Amino acid sequence: MLDVVFSHSYYYKFDSKQWSNKTPYPPLGTLYAASYLRENNYKVGVFDANLLDSPIEIKPYLETQKPKIFVLYDDGFNYLTKMCLTTMREAAFEMIKIAKNLNCKVIVCSSDSTDHYKKYLNTGADFIIQGEGEISLKELIDALSNDKDSTSIKGLVFKNEAEIIKNPKHPVLRDLDMLPMPAWDLIDLQPYRNIWESGGNEFTLNIATTRGCPFKCNWCAKPIYGNRYNSHSPEYITKHIKYLSDTYGVNRFWMCDDIFGLKPNWVQNFNIELKKEKLSISYYIQSRVDLLLKEDTIDALAESGLEEVWVGAESGSQAILDAMDKDTTVEQIYEATRLLKEKNVRVAFFIQFGYLGETKDDISKTISMIKELVPDNLGVSVSYPLPGTKFYDKVKDDLKLKANWTDSDDLAMMFKGTYSTKFYKKLQRYVHKEYRKSQAFQNIKKVIKNPFKTSKRQLRSMILLGYYLPSAFLDKIQLKTMKPNNA
Secondary structure, eight states, X not given: OOSEEEEOOOOXXXXXXXXXXXXXXXXXXXXXXXXXXXXXXXXXXXXXXXTOSOGGGHHHHHHHHOOSEEEEEOOTTSHHHHTOOHHHHHHHHHHXXXXXXXXXXXEEESHHHHHOXXXXXXXXXXXXXXXXXXXXXXXXXXXXXXXXXXXXXXXXXXXXXXXXXXXXXXXXXXXXXXXXXXXXXXXXXHHHHHHHHHTTOOXXXXXXXXXXXXXXXXXXXXXXXXXXXXXXXXXXXXXXXXHHHHHHOOOEEEEOOSSTTOSTTHHXXXXXXXXXXXXXXXXXXXXXXXXXXXXXXXXXXXXXXXXEEEEEEEOSOHHHHHHTTOOOOHHHHHHHHHHHHHTTOEEEEEEXXXXXXXXXXXXXXXXXXXXXXXXXXXXXXXXXOOTTSHHHHHHGGGOSSOSSOSSTTOOOOOSOOSSOHHHHHHHHHHHHHHHHHHHHHHHHHHXXXXXXXXXXXXHHHHHHHHHHHHHHHHHHHHHXXXXXXXX
């Protein structure tokens, strides 16, 4: 029997786009919380839902373990959980009902429950933890285990008869190194490895070196870790990497921070620590173009094993970047891309269409930037209103029919933008085709220059040019016929 069972509500199979990628990551935030409670002498288990077919599968586990407390603790490091996808919310509700029917106290900590705590309480959850959860969770479970009053614990939202009580959030952790390493041993990593390898990819695990983000892009919500920025030490992260390398043979990592290496000299010191431990790794990150251009950051990143950077380019229009409060420039996107490619570091762009006030000229500038810079990877989406943001406040009156996507491939416009959902879905496909055309032309030049170094990937890219040329042309014609919403 266990004191506490942890789970989460992200099911990869419920998100066809993510499932087809064949690159699932374990629930890192859940494993941190479980590890922290275990260190404080609770018997804990983790029911990992990531790769399962249905929430009902948790029932026999709970019946066997008979925990008094069930904690639905979503992985706050997975950006998909911030989107509050409705398929995952429905799964969470089903898990809550199953646990309640088995007489468990139910505690929920997630982005979605932070934003929609009434819905979770009405479904049967006893407590919602808002914000960073470990400390509040321990205090709550201490109180429940010892029949003590829990009503004043910070971070809690709960019902007192018909009234909903919402306590102030707990202060965020500053010393992240006080946390034990995630409880990797409580889940089975082999199924993850099998899926990665079935897709022809090197098995990769996720690591968080920081919590929070200090920047104020007005469309980006931070429901769990807030607008603060706290960092593990390079020594802690290196120790974590060494453990994963020695124990599971993993040497490739996704640094899932909102922004990697913001703290001055962190990247440089991380590089030094890796060398001390004689660790040879590869990893990829998210960052900002302005930060990458500081001092010798790119040099240190490349030397420490950086393989790819995803940057929030968002738009090739300075007017849109300024409207987003992005505090970056189009020139910085160009310069960072050039420097990274010189160091043989792959560059990937997050692109966002549909922001308020976007014009056809803004769209054209973004497409031109993609075609000119030819990033190594591309993620195209439309603007998504997240609760707690200035952007959300501007468009919330339009969100009456739909306030969340069903899954990450939904791409619905939930507010009245310049164009319709149909236009932006067609635009997304068109941009990807233009991008693939640019890649193919770039590969043709490389092959002409070095014909004996032609790769299968380059050959495939050039062959597919025969498809992308006419297909993109037809998409372009169709886009021209689609009128703006106010036309």
